[in-house]
Amino acid sequence: MGHAPVQEHVEQAMTTHEGLASWVAEVAALTLPDTIRWVDGSAQEYAELTDQLVADGTLTRLNPELFPQSFAAFSDPKDVARVEGRTFICSEKERDAGFTNNWMEPTEMKAILNEKFAGSMRGRTMYVIPFVMGPLDAQDPKFGVEITDSAYVVTSMRIMANIGAEVLRAIEERQAFFVPALHSVGAPLAPGEKDVAWPCNEEKWIVHFPEERSIFSFGSGYGGNALLGKKCFALRIASVMARDEGWLAEHMLILKLTSPENKDYHVVAAFPSACGKTNLALLEPTIPGWKAQTLGDDINWMRFGKDGELRAVNPEAGLFGVAPGTGWSTNPNAMAAIAKGNSIFTNVALTDDGGVWWEGMTDEVPAHLTDWQGNSWTPDSETPAAHPNSRFCTPIDQVDMLSPDYFSPEGVEINAILFGGRRKTTIPLVTQARDWSHGIFMGSTLSSETTAAATGAVGVVRRDPMAMLPFIGYDAGDYLKHWIDLSAQGDQARLPQIFLVNWFRRNSSGGFAWPGFGENSRVLKWIIERIEGTAAAVETPIGFVPAEGSLDLNGLDVAASDLEDALKVDATEWESELAGIDEWYERFGDSLPAEMSAELSSLKARFSA
Numbered sequence: 113m114g115h116a117p118v119q120e121h122v123e124q125a126m127t128t129h130e131g132l133a134s135w136v137a138e139v140a141a142l143t144l145p146d147t148i149r150w151v152d153g154s155a156q157e158y159a160e161l162t163d164q165l166v167a168d169g170t171l172t173r174l175n176p177e178l179f180p181q182s183f184a185a186f187s188d189p190k191d192v193a194r195v196e197g198r199t200f201i202c203s204e205k206e207r208d209a210g211f212t213n214n215w216m217e218p219t220e221m222k223a224i225l226n227e228k229f230a231g232s233m234r235g236r237t238m239y240v241i242p243f244v245m246g247p248l249d250a251q252d253p254k255f256g257v258e259i260t261d262s263a264y265v266v267t268s269m270r271i272m273a274n275i276g277a278e279v280l281r282a283i284e285e286r287q288a289f290f291v292p293a294l295h296s297v298g299a300p301l302a303p304g305e306k307d308v309a310w311p312c313n314e315e316k317w318i319v320h321f322p323e324e325r326s327i328f329s330f331g332s333g334y335g336g337n338a339l340l341g342k343k344c345f346a347l348r349i350a351s352v353m354a355r356d357e358g359w360l361a362e363h364m365l366i367l368k369l370t371s372p373e374n375k376d377y378h379v380v381a382a383f384p385s386a387c388g389k390t391n392l393a394l395l396e397p398t399i400p401g402w403k404a405q406t407l408g409d410d411i412n413w414m415r416f417g418k419d420g421e422l423r424a425v426n427p428e429a430g431l432f433g434v435a436p437g438t439g440w441s442t443n444p445n446a447m448a449a450i451a452k453g454n455s456i457f458t459n460v461a462l463t464d465d466g467g468v469w470w471e472g473m474t475d476e477v478p479a480h481l482t483d484w485q486g487n488s489w490t491p492d493s494e495t496p497a498a499h500p501n502s503r504f505c506t507p508i509d510q511v512d513m514l515s516p517d518y519f520s521p522e523g524v525e526i527n528a529i530l531f532g533g534r535r536k537t538t539i540p541l542v543t544q545a546r547d548w549s550h551g552i553f554m555g556s557t558l559s560s561e562t563t564a565a566a567t568g569a570v571g572v573v574r575r576d577p578m579a580m581l582p583f584i585g586y587d588a589g590d591y592l593k594h595w596i597d598l599s600a601q602g603d604q605a606r607l608p609q610i611f612l613v614n615w616f617r618r619n620s621s622g623g624f625a626w627p628g629f630g631e632n633s634r635v636l637k638w639i640i641e642r643i644e645g646t647a648a649a650v651e652t653p654i655g656f657v658p659a660e661g662s663l664d665l666n667g668l669d670v671a672a673s674d675l676e677d678a679l680k681v682d683a684t685e686w687e688s689e690l691a692g693i694d695e696w697y698e699r700f701g702d703s704l705p706a707e708m709s710a711e712l713s714s715l716k717a718r719f720s721a
């Protein structure tokens with residue numbers, strides 16, 4: 113097996129950062145790995161680790177003529193998505209975790225974790241990955257160190273974050289604080305025991321201690337549970353840092369738009385998992401003269417700049433995108449980035465010539481595939497070839513339309529904030545908020561049908577405030593209050609406009625009423641024109657919707673009835689929506705900000721006026 117001791121690397125287990133040195137020693141003494149390896153982030157190390165993962169059967173090397181330097185991984189069928197039911201925020205007080213999080217008393221949780229991690233790395237290599245979320249030259253770089261017993265995690269973290277020797281040096285030079293993030297697949301090996309391709313544990317624990325800013329993840333190898341820089345740090349822990357330090361950590365894409373008049377705008381959008389962030393982030397506009405560039409597809413850290421403008425940066429270095437539905441016709445920019453190689457795919461299907469395939473990648477379905485579970489697959493098969501939450505993991509700098517501003521530590525000024533979800537009914541294609549407070553209300557009541565990105569039922573409508581339901585690291589009411597209070601820091605005249613969008617409304621025959629994807633540029637154009645005050649709108653109880661003729665439909669082949677279905681504000685649908693919002697707000701109890709209940713009352717009043 114490939115986990116033969118790599119003794120030479122143990123010698124490097126020295127750091128001049130005392131806290132780091134003692135934490136690594138402490139973890140090793142608890143988890144009992146065979147070897148410790150400090151990850152330097154080099155290309156040579158990556159090649160060595162991927163070779164080892166191929167030898168171990170965890171990775172399959174793809175045909176280099178199709179996907180250079182790329183690999184496919186196939187997980188245990190029980191380890192395919194985030195496990196929200198097993199995710200905990202262990203604040204000192206239960207109240208501070210709020211009703212949206214699982215909570216356990218910290219010392220009780222620590223006792224459980226100690227037991228789980230005891231000996232959990234036996235027979236394995238323990239990797240130490242120094243990383244930084246966001247640019248290393250930021251004013252206050254956010255450091256982390258992930259300790260993991262999974263080489264798949266190391267290779268994926270190298271794509272998703274800035275990792276390695278240079279980061280370690282920066283941590284040492286500053287004697288910086290770092291978020292300790294401990295991960296184990298929870299599958300120790302007995303002496304001589306043969307490993308499996310995807311080790312994991314039936315029991316999973318994804319645990320955050322917000323006051324201490326630490327993360328413990330046990331039992332899963334899947335991205336959102338195991339790449340701890342992403343959801344665990346850059347959203348859950350970062351949201352707590354952001355509350356304390358006066359900024360925002362959000363589940364948002366960042367997109368730059370340039371109008372035919374050559375004016376630049378930046379738009380951020382919060383949609384729940386598997387609801388279209390990566391697709392909008394990599395948008396190819398279908399309307400002439402408009403240009404789109406991306407800055408980020410999943411996570412956005414925002415703060416007010418010195419002139420009271422709201423600025424955004426993407427703390428990630430890669431895309432961890434939903435594969436199904438990503439194709440040359442729907443998302444050519446993602447496909448072109450993937451085609452450059454250097455990618456790790458998880459739970460996609462393999463083509464007979466050593467490439468990958470998933471539902472929606474090409475119009476033509478291959479005659480034969482090996483499905484994500486290793487079975488022979490033909491178009492007659494009853495199950496999908498790729499898992500619905502299969503993923504591509506690709507460096508963001510391979511995206512041709514990446515904005516050069518992605519690399520700027522100051523970030524970009526935001527002109528519009530979009531909230532959106534996957535709703536078959538009720539929510540129109542686009543609605544402009546009446547003002548900032550109403551916009552926060554829209555975000556706070558955001559709802560969406562659940563997807564395969566988390567385990568559990570798919571297609572159930574749930575409230576997902578700011579698309580952060582599984583990621584707010586503290587009390588949800590405090591989180592809304594933070595949004596409200598923080599905006600007082602900004603120049604009120606420069607606050608972004610807020611919009612609610614829904615690409616997923618259905619027509620009477622059950623199909624999508626709006627074509628979506630590149631055609632969403634038409635909605636973005638309307639949004640920009642609303643900011644400029646040039647597009648017409650109709651005021652409705654829920655906000656401003658496009659007036660007839662104000663949405664640019666030039667060259668778009670869409671039935672008038674579909675358009676009507678996409679845009680309508682239906683009083684009957686809103687009656688049950690209001691009841692749903694009532695129920696949702698009741699769950700906040702005392703922590704619901706008064707501003708939000710006032711917004712709900714005005715909304716009801718507008719409906720009954």
Ligand SMILES: Nc1nc2c(ncn2[C@@H]2O[C@H](COP(=O)(O)OP(=O)(O)OP(=O)(O)O)[C@@H](O)[C@H]2O)c(=O)[nH]1
Nearest residue numbers: 385386387388389390391434436437565615628629
């Ligand atoms: N009908 C329709 N489907 C879309 C649209 N945009 C995205 N999708 C589909 O929605 C699914 C998820 O899209 P993504 O862009 O990957 O979602 P995401 O929000 O980035 O997901 P996470 O990475 O889980 O946070 C894919 O299957 C897409 O094909 C759209 O405008 N219309």
Ligand SMILES: O=C([O-])CC(=O)C(=O)O
Nearest residue numbers: 194335336343385410565
């Ligand atoms: O975290 C993950 O596994 C993938 C992701 O972006 C999400 O679910 O929002």
Ligand SMILES: [Mn+2]
Nearest residue numbers: 384385386410
């Ligand atoms: Mn996401």
